[in-house]
Amino acid sequence: MTSIVIFGAGGRAGRAVTAEAQRRGVSVTGVVRDPAKHHDLTADRTVRGDLLDAGAIPDLVAGHDAVINAVSPASGPESLAELGALDEKYYVLAADALLHGLESVGVPRLIVIGLFANLTDASGNLLLDDPAQLPQQFRHFAVAHTAGLDRLRSVTTDVDWLVLTPPAQLDATAPRTGRYRTGGDVVAGSTLSYADLAVAVVDEIESPRHHRTRVSIFD
Template sequence: MKISVFGATGRTGRMVVEQALSQGIEVVGLVRDVGKMTMDDPKLQIVQGDVLDETAVERTVDEADGVVVALGPKPGGEDNVMAVGTGYVISAMRKHGVRRLVVQSSYAMSGSEAGVKFLEGMEEETMKMLKPAIDDKMNQERMVRESGLEWTIVRPLTLTDGPRLGKYRVGEDMEIAKTDTISRADVADLMLKLVGGSEWVGKTVTVTG
């Protein structure tokens, strides 16, 4: 199996890469700064570039069996990098006949009562600062749903740097507490399982520890 990972040097994307390689899965990762990719493995191929570079995105997607998108906002950069970049990923997948797409989002996007309270609990200044990223993430999710691909959107609760436990809850309508957390390693574990299968295709799921 061969997967493409966007956000491969990010805190969750790096976990996806590490876990995939440990399972013998080939990985192609798109990175802006190759110096940040410290892993050395014959199954790892690095494409240097940006998710806003259509040519680099196509090179990353070509010949993949599935794609994992774990993009975050670009500090000091464009306010729409996640949506636009994911749009380029979707276009490349269509062009190269790649069907399976798993995208990391956030529980704050859920629109549920708990999700709304999650946002409302933030200070006004924090909300103002986060609004561009929230709008970008909402547009990203919309593009994924309209892609016509075999997609799954993963919305984790508050992320931690804890270990992979392999014990977490996944579902569309789950009761959660605002204090619920999940490790990035466990989110990566779930995304890797999803990209290699057909579970939750066409669904937006919440995941929590």
């Protein structure tokens, strides 16, 4: 049986990936900061963990086939104070911790849920630089997220990583269709359901098609 670890299992993306993985018979270990706050999680096992606790990651992920980073440092757009106070190195440190941890125990696959703001428009301009695409109060968060993507792209590692970047509009209530399209660094679509984001994630675990790159996904 395929087994995966999901960091951020308590969030919308993490819950969607858990549901899709279990739908396909994949065993899920969900990692959250405080399991006591997540009694409703359906993961096969829920454990305490922090993405930036680099020393603990090897033990958390050992023996699994893949790891998904679905962590958001804040609970949503309403948490502006948390996003504004985010360490600019957060996603760089997360990338380093995950790559080192997975490599040290031989876990081959890492999938990261990306951020639309570091896609570009048709002219090659980053969306995070366009206030019409990203409100200024979220720019700090987007810059930090982009630094994490840059770190993944710059390192030499045995880990087969992939960043899957959904569009700005992720719908938590839209039904699963099992369909999605993929693209590159240029924004190509505006909507996607969390359920179909999860389909894309689990597809890339069961039958990997993209390797050490970033792929945009949309409906």
